[in-house]
Amino acid sequence: MKEIMVFRAGDHSFGLDLIHIRGVYRSGDLQPVDSEAPDSPAYRLEGRRVDLFDLPRDLVAGGGRSGAFRRVILMDIQGRSAALGVNQIERVMNVEPDHIVPLPPVFTGKSRKWFPGVVMGADRLIPLLDPDILIEGGAAEADLERRLLFHIRADKVAEQMLDGIRKGMATAMEGEIDRLKQTLAAAESTESEQAG
């Protein structure tokens, strides 16, 4: 018998094997960690550093509103702590192993990587999330992309600042050179007058 936690992200329900779960918290229990990237997924929860995955944002078609989750599921995945932001915890259900079936093969790519299985509940179907995808790829890739974009943007800002400084220095130097020329010209003129 498997224990499956059913949670809501957006308007739909998904499942997670309870074996991976260490606790459920309120979103307010998350403490941000100081980081160069303001949208870094790193947070603190129960004194440990965790990577946060915003499932209502990541799972809702078209992208749900970021930060809209109210509950956080704390998990251990491959030795790393991860926090899953969800809208609501529905229940924990006991499921016979033969009531967990593979997702039909017509679903490929990201769908299959995130939800390789389906729980056949008494009255509904519940796609079963594979938490390893959060570490191996999927959400981790998306966060990496966001971090890279942040640094690329930061580099572009730095480049623009440097460019401005170079131009400013060039302009200032040109001004100084002009003043020097004028000073030298004035000095030469004075010398000529005095010599004359």
Add this chain to the structure above:
Amino acid sequence: MESALFQSPGGDAAVRRVLIVPARTPAVSSGKVFFMFVLGQVTEILRETTVYPVPFAPPHLPGIARWRGRVMPVLSLEGCLNLAPDEHPAPDRLVAVRTRHDRVGAILKTDPGLRLIHPPAGARTADEDLGVSPPLIRGIYEWTEGLLIVPHLENILSGKFAI
């Protein structure tokens, strides 16, 4: 090709009735476009069912549904075959279909204008291919009302071909 068109999944040479489903795609120069299934492929025509979405699936795979104790994919053949969408599609009708030997099945979201007819006499291989990927169809035929697409359900549902 014409003899293969009229063989049922069981290999019987005589097929008495076929299901014609209007494709929800604009008409082409040859006429309207239809899907054709032999009767043995069609297991049930449903009034309604609950579709559970699977995140990150393309729009033509709206989700999964429960049918007779099985998890079935719900899909739109027009989308799977990359046919141009109809601007004003008719409401859905749901048709449960199966492949040869009932290996896999699916629930198709179709146009409600389904018809059971005798195999259309005089149908011949069409010149148009509609831009459909060849592994996903068994053939395209011209008949009096337009074009008939015979989908290759095994290949479509296998996940081995991009849809």
